Amino acid sequence: MGATPDKRLSGMHDVELAALAAAGGRREFGELVRRHGSAVRSLLRRMGAEASTADDMAQDAFLQAYERIAEFRGEGTFAGWVKRIAARLWLKRRRKDAKIVLEAEAREPERAAEYADAAGRIDLDEALKILSPAERLCVSLCYGAGLSHAEVAEALNTPLGTVKSHVKRGLDKLRERLAPDGGQAGSRAHG
Amino acid sequence: MVEREFEAKLERMFSEPAPMPDADLFARAVEERLDRAWRLRTVGIAAAGAIGGVIALGQTVGAGFGMRLREASSSSAVALDQALNDMTRQGEALLGFGMGAGMFWTVSAMMVIAAGIAATRLLDEV
Numbered sequence: 534m535g536a537t538p539d540k541r542l543s544g545m546h547d548v549e550l551a552a553l554a555a556a557g558g559r560r561e562f563g564e565l566v567r568r569h570g571s572a573v574r575s576l577l578r579r580m581g582a583e584a585s586t587a588d589d590m591a592q593d594a595f596l597q598a599y600e601r602i603a604e605f606r607g608e609g610t611f612a613g614w615v616k617r618i619a620a621r622l623w624l625k626r627r628r629k630d631a632k633i634v635l636e637a638e639a640r641e642p643e644r645a646a647e648y649a650d651a652a653g654r655i656d657l658d659e660a661l662k663i664l665s666p667a668e669r670l671c672v673s674l675c676y677g678a679g680l681s682h683a684e685v686a687e688a689l690n691t692p693l694g695t696v697k698s699h700v701k702r703g704l705d706k707l708r709e710r711l712a713p714d715g716g717q718a719g720s721r722a723h724g
Numbered sequence: 725m726v727e728r729e730f731e732a733k734l735e736r737m738f739s740e741p742a743p744m745p746d747a748d749l750f751a752r753a754v755e756e757r758l759d760r761a762w763r764l765r766t767v768g769i770a771a772a773g774a775i776g777g778v779i780a781l782g783q784t785v786g787a788g789f790g791m792r793l794r795e796a797s798s799s800s801a802v803a804l805d806q807a808l809n810d811m812t813r814q815g816e817a818l819l820g821f822g823m824g825a826g827m828f829w830t831v832s833a834m835m836v837i838a839a840g841i842a843a844t845r846l847l848d849e850v
Contacts, residue, residue, distance in 0.1 A: 559758050567751040574750065575741035588750065595754045596761070612739065657737045676731070677738040708730050711737075 539564065548607035555602045562602070566595050569612040573619045579658065580623060580673040581666055590626070594619035613679055620678035624688040660710045668703030671696055800842050807838040 542550065542564040554562035573594060577587035598605075598615045605614050661669050674685045682700065686693040744750070811831060 559755065559762065562758065563751055563755040566754045567747065570750045570754070571744040571747050572739065572741050574744060576738070579738070591750070592754050592757060596757060599758060610739075657734075672734075673738070676734050704731070704734075707734065711730075711734070 547611040551602055551605050551607065551611055554599065555605075559599075562595075562599050565611060569615060570595070572612050573615055575658075576616050576673060576677045577619055577623055579661055579677055580620065580670055582623060582627075590623055591619055594622050597622065609679075616678045617680065620674055620680060621688065624674075628689065657711070660707055663706055663710060664703045665699075667699045668706070671699040672703035672707065675700055796845075800845055803845065804839070804842040807842070808835070811835055811838070 539560060542561060545553075545561075545564070547565060547568070550558075550561045550565050554565065570591065573591045574587050577590055578584060582590060594615055598618050601618075605611060661673070664672065671685060674680045674688075675682065680688070682693060682696050685691075686696045689696070811834060814831065
């Protein structure tokens with residue numbers, strides 16, 4: 534398999550590449566990895582995984598995606614589909630750790646760097662640092678991996694209410710940090 | 725409404741991470757693992773085919789060989805039996821007429837030759 538990006542492949546749509554990968558095209562799948570690898574790795578890091586663990590798990594998620602590529606029919610985005618696989622894989626392997634994180638007393642969160650981009654917004658990764666590990670995990674799973682509250686609760690074997698409250702508290706903190714006007718408290722019907 | 729907008733914005737931020745500097749390296753690592761898995765699978769299929777072929781060949785050869793061995797051993801046994809019977813009869817006759825030491829060794833030599841012939845025939849059959 535060629536390691537360098539292919540110009541022909543770079544012009545193709547994700548769904549087209551996935552269809553070719555389903556027919557055994559490893560080069561086509563490699564192009565998908567090149568496009569969406571960073572998104573999957575970032576998600577796992579945002580969920581609280583160490584960088585090296587996140588990368589290993591992202592690789593495993595892509596390999597699993599390749600095995601199951603025929604299941605991807607292009608209803609959602611390819612990145613979203615792989616992110617869900619990665620999130621479930623992480624939850625499956627780290628279920629015990631994740632539960633400890635959820636049940637832990639809220640510790641003093643890290644202070645986010647007072648870094649703002651050109652538009653005056655604080656970077657999401659920096660903003661996530663102000664959340665407790667449980668809030669960070671739940672928010673990342675719901676808004677990063679696209680899992681519903683119920684799916685997160687089921688995957689973590691945790692009461693739905695616990696997940697919802699972590700998400701709500703996390704959102705409130707993020708809103709305060711990210712939205713210029715501070716937004717309004719509340720949570721949407723995600724699950 | 726403001727809340728929905730914020731959540732949509734948050735989803736957008738999650739879905740648009742900055743590309744990582746080692747993105748190409750990561751993609752290459754996945755490709756290498758895919759290649760390795762593919763090679764392993766190919767070798768596995770080839771090995772399974774080879775093992776199956778060897779077993780089938782063994783079964784076929786074993787069945788023919790066994791049959792021929794049985795035939796050879798039964799025909800050799802009959803021949804050996806015949807020779808021994810003849811020699812015994814001759815021996816009794818000789819003994820009846822009072823066999824000397826020379827005659828005994830001659831008969832013994834003939835028996836060894838007969839056994840040798842039987843063994844040679846057996847080997848030829850095999």
